[in-house]
Amino acid sequence: MFAMIIPAFIVGGVICVIGQLLMDLTKPAFTPAHVLVTFVTGGAILGALGLYEPLIKIGGAGASIPLSGFGYSLSKGAMEAVGKRGIIGAFSGGVEATAVGIASAVFFGYLMSVAFKPKG
Amino acid sequence: MANQSLRKPTLAVSPENYKTLAQQYTPKPTIVKNVIRAFAVGGIICAIGQVIINFFVSVGLTSVEASTAATATMIFLGALLTGLGIYDEIGKFGGAGSIVPVTGFSNSIVSPAIEFKREGYVLGVGAKLFTVAGPVLVYGIATSIVVGIIYFLIH
Numbered sequence: 001m002f003a004m005i006i007p008a009f010i011v012g013g014v015i016c017v018i019g020q021l022l023m024d025l026t027k028p029a030f031t032p033a034h035v036l037v038t039f040v041t042g043g044a045i046l047g048a049l050g051l052y053e054p055l056i057k058i059g060g061a062g063a064s065i066p067l068s069g070f071g072y073s074l075s076k077g078a079m080e081a082v083g084k085r086g087i088i089g090a091f092s093g094g095v096e097a098t099a100v101g102i103a104s105a106v107f108f109g110y111l112m113s114v115a116f117k118p119k120g
Numbered sequence: 121m122a123n124q125s126l127r128k129p130t131l132a133v134s135p136e137n138y139k140t141l142a143q144q145y146t147p148k149p150t151i152v153k154n155v156i157r158a159f160a161v162g163g164i165i166c167a168i169g170q171v172i173i174n175f176f177v178s179v180g181l182t183s184v185e186a187s188t189a190a191t192a193t194m195i196f197l198g199a200l201l202t203g204l205g206i207y208d209e210i211g212k213f214g215g216a217g218s219i220v221p222v223t224g225f226s227n228s229i230v231s232p233a234i235e236f237k238r239e240g241y242v243l244g245v246g247a248k249l250f251t252v253a254g255p256v257l258v259y260g261i262a263t264s265i266v267v268g269i270i271y272f273l274i275h
Contacts, residue, residue, distance in 0.1 A: 012166025013159035019216035020158035061169035078268030090268025113233035116203035
């Protein structure tokens with residue numbers, strides 16, 4: 001039950017530090033939106049080059065919970081689907097592999113936005 | 121009193137000077153402190169994610185299924201804590217440590233949607249859900265398609 005927690009803490013922490021440095025050293029060019037876009041794109045490219053897989057092996061959730069892990073799943077899904085279905089897989093694979101994440105973000109996001117009132 | 125003229129504003133500052141002056145008075149980002157906080161908060165969020173993955177594996181899911189289910193659970197928790205106003209407090213302390221994990225993605229969806237609720241359920245909530253999620257999906261999905269096409273061409 002408590003396996004991999006320390007590696008997840010360290011790898012996740014280091015990935016977040018990269019985001020913090022991006023924001024602090026480029027102030028004010030990088031907003032949180034820029035950070036998220038950079039991480040999802042970066043994760044997808046690192047995944048395509050085979051450089052993100054080792055991080056997942058070492059850090060578990062520390063690499064899969066940051067948004068770079070979402071990018072990794074997108075490009076991994078696209079490549080696996082190309083292997084099975086050819087070129088059409090390039091278009092279906094990414095969204096298929098991340099469908100649960102995308103759908104739950106839309107669904108839970110909508111639910112909470114309706115349920116709660118704005119502050120002030 | 122009424123016709124007493126006020127002192128004329130003295131603006132002996134050129135725009136360039138103003139910039140350097142403004143920079144002087146802007147507090148320097150305490151980078152070291154921010155980095156430590158980002159590491160701690162980001163690390164703790166990912167450690168919680170790992171506990172959830174371990175739980176799903178222990179009830180019989182494969183590691184890929186468990187990872188997907190844990191991501192969905194974290195998205196739910198991030199959305200709930202944003203609705204309750206707790207995630208904003210975590211964000212003030214943790215900086216990127218609260219933005220980079222998928223809970224921060226969830227926060228970026230719920231936060232503007234709640235704020236623009238008075239503009240209605242279609243153009244308010246429905247549209248603002250995608251203020252940040254939109255760009256993330258555009259760049260993420262587009263990159264994955266390019267990766268897929270390149271992979272197709274070289275294999």
